[in-house]
Amino acid sequence: xxxxxxxxxxxxxxxxxxxxxxxxxxxxxxxxxxxxxxxxxxxxxxxxxxxxxxxxxxxxxxxxxxxxxxxxxxxxxxxxxxxxxxxxxxxxxxxxxxxxxxxxxxxxxxxxxxxxxxxxxxxxxxxxxxxxxxxxxxxxxxxxxxxxxxxxxxxxxxxxxxxxxxxxxxxxxxxxxxxxxxxxxxxxxxxxxxxxxxxxxxxxxxxxxxxxxxxxxxxxxxxxxxxxxxxxxxxxxxxxxxxx
Ligand SMILES: Nc1ncnc2c1ncn2[C@@H]1O[C@H](COP(=O)(O)OP(=O)(O)OP(=O)(O)O)[C@@H](O)[C@H]1O
Ligand SMILES: [Mg+2]
Numbered sequence: 001x002x003x004x005x006x007x008x009x010x011x012x013x014x015x016x017x018x019x020x021x022x023x024x025x026x027x028x029x030x031x032x033x034x035x036x037x038x039x040x041x042x043x044x045x046x047x048x049x050x051x052x053x054x055x056x057x058x059x060x061x062x063x064x065x066x067x068x069x070x071x072x073x074x075x076x077x078x079x080x081x082x083x084x085x086x087x088x089x090x091x092x093x094x095x096x097x098x099x100x101x102x103x104x105x106x107x108x109x110x111x112x113x114x115x116x117x118x119x120x121x122x123x124x125x126x127x128x129x130x131x132x133x134x135x136x137x138x139x140x141x142x143x144x145x146x147x148x149x150x151x152x153x154x155x156x157x158x159x160x161x162x163x164x165x166x167x168x169x170x171x172x173x174x175x176x177x178x179x180x181x182x183x184x185x186x187x188x189x190x191x192x193x194x195x196x197x198x199x200x201x202x203x204x205x206x207x208x209x210x211x212x213x214x215x216x217x218x219x220x221x222x223x224x225x226x227x228x229x230x231x232x233x234x235x236x237x238x239x240x241x242x243x244x
Contacts, residue, residue, distance in 0.1 A: 001028075001029070002064055002065040003026035003027055003028050003029070003065075004027060004028075004029050004063065004064055004157065004158060004190055005026070005027040005050055005061070005062070005063060005158060005190070005192075006025065006026040006027065006061070006062045006065075007023045007024060007025050007026075007046075007049070007050070007059065007060075007061055007062075008024055008059050008060045008061075008062065009022050009023075009024060009058065009059035009060070010022070010023040010024075010046075010049060010056045010058075010059035010060070010061065011023075011056060011057050011058045011059055012042070012045055012049065012054075012056050012057050013057055018214060019041075019042040019045055019214060020042050020045060020046065020049075020056070020214050021213075021214030021215055022059070022214070022215060023046065023059070023211075023215065023216055024216070025209055025216055025219055027050075027158075027190055027192060028190070028207075029190055030184070030188055030189075030190055031190060031191070031206045031207060032180070032184060032191045032192075032193065032204050032205050032206050032207075033190075033191070033192045033193070033205060033206065033207050033208075033209065034192075034193045034194070034195060034200075034201035034204065034205035034207070034208045034209070034222070035047070035192065035193070035194045035195075035208075035209050035211055036194075036195060036196075036198060036201050036208060036209075036210055036211070037210055037211030037212055037237070038212070038237065039196070041211045041212065041213070041214070042211060042214065043162075043194040043211055044087055044162055044194065046194075046211065047084065047160050047162055047192065047194055049061055050158075050160065050192060051079070051082055051084045051160050052068055052070050052075050052078060052079045052082070053070075053079075053084075054070065055069075055070035055071070063078045080107070081156060081157040081158065082156050082157065082158045082159070082160065083103070083151035083152075083154045083156035083158075083159050083160070084151065084159075084160040084161075084162065085147045085148060085150075085151050085159075085160070085161045085162060085164045086147075086162055087162040087163045087166070087194075088163075088166075089143065089144065089146075089147035090136075090143075091135035091136050091138075091143050091146055091147070092135065092136070093134065093135075093136050094134070094135060095131065095132055095133060095134060095135060096122065096127060096130045096131050096132070096133055096134075096135045096138070096146055097118055097122075097131040097132065098135075099135040099146050099150055100118045100121055100122060100146060100149045100150050100153050101114050101118045101153075102150070103150060103151075103153065103154050104117060104118070104153060104154070107154075117153050118131075118149075118153060119131070120153075121149040121150075121152050121153035122149055124148075124149060124152065124179050124182065124183070125145035125146070125148055125149050125175065125176070125179050126145065126175060127142065127145055127146065127149065130142065140167060140168070141168050141169065141172040144164060144165065144168060144172070144176065145172070145175070145176065145179075147164070148161075148164060148176055148179055148180075152179070152183045152187070155187045155189070156187075156189055157189060157190065158189060158190045158191075158192070159183070159189045159190070159191045159192070160191075160192050160193075160194075161180070161191065161192070161193040161194070161195075162193075162194045163194060163195060163196065164176060164180075164193070164195075165177070165195075165197065165200065166196070173197075173200070177200065177203060177204060180193075180204060181204070193205065198226070198238060201222065202222055202226050205222045206221065206222065207219065207220060207221055207222060208220065208221075208222045208225045208226070210225065210229075210231075210234045210237060210238075212233055212234070212237060217231050217233055217234050217237075218230065218231045218234045225238075226238065
């Protein structure tokens with residue numbers, strides 16, 4: 001089967017520094033794929049390429065097997081089928097309801113349907129009661145829950161989560177992880193997560209890709225990577241022995 005998203009020999013440099021040095025991977029429909037690796041290795045960069053926000057210097061991103069040219073009308077259309085929660089998401093100075101409804105308004109969804117979907121998404125993340133409150137005045141954990149609801153409400157075909165539970169307490173982490181699993185069950189989205197939390201990758205991911213020095217050093221089922229990695233560098237990274 002052709003994967004919904006794939007990377008083929010993808011390279012990306014910033015200011016003469018080659019961050020990604022040839023990435024090949026396919027993300028399967030409906031899977032949760034985690035990208036892990038040390039800080040600064042290019043995880044967010046990879047996610048931005050997959051989300052068609054940025055173009056590779058060479059190599060290709062394919063969406064359902066077709067090479068994507070970032071910025072083309074086809075790519076804009078494909079981007080509407082994706083949603084991303086950025087590392088450090090921010091909320092607008094508006095109510096929680098308006099923050100979550102915004103993407104649906106942009107897409108011209110019927111107002112009655114917007115209400116139903118927004119309240120459903122807020123219930124998912126335990127924020128029904130906060131619908132009328134100013135989003136930017138809520139706590140960091142609540143704002144990250146809003147960010148998740150804002151992406152999930154679009155029912156994207158592909159959902160990207162970049163450190164979506166960073167700096168949260170265990171209760172909020174658990175709530176959001178359950179929301180991810182429930183979202184996958186109910187909306188059937190393909191989900192790519194980037195996380196520093198190796199336990200989280202293990203709890204959520206079907207497959208894991210370990211990014212080291214610009215390449216995917218190993219890709220495989222989460223259990224194989226965490227329990228039986230075949231690559232010494234990956235084992236060193238996972239056990240915290242490798243100092244980056
Ligand atoms: N727009 C940009 N301009 C210049 N350099 C960039 C840009 N985006 C990323 N970089 C550089 O590319 C490298 C990889 O960045 P990236 O944000 O992808 O890392 P990361 O793996 O997500 O790190 P972290 O775990 O800290 O979030 C870094 O050295 C970063 O400074
Ligand atoms: Mg990052």
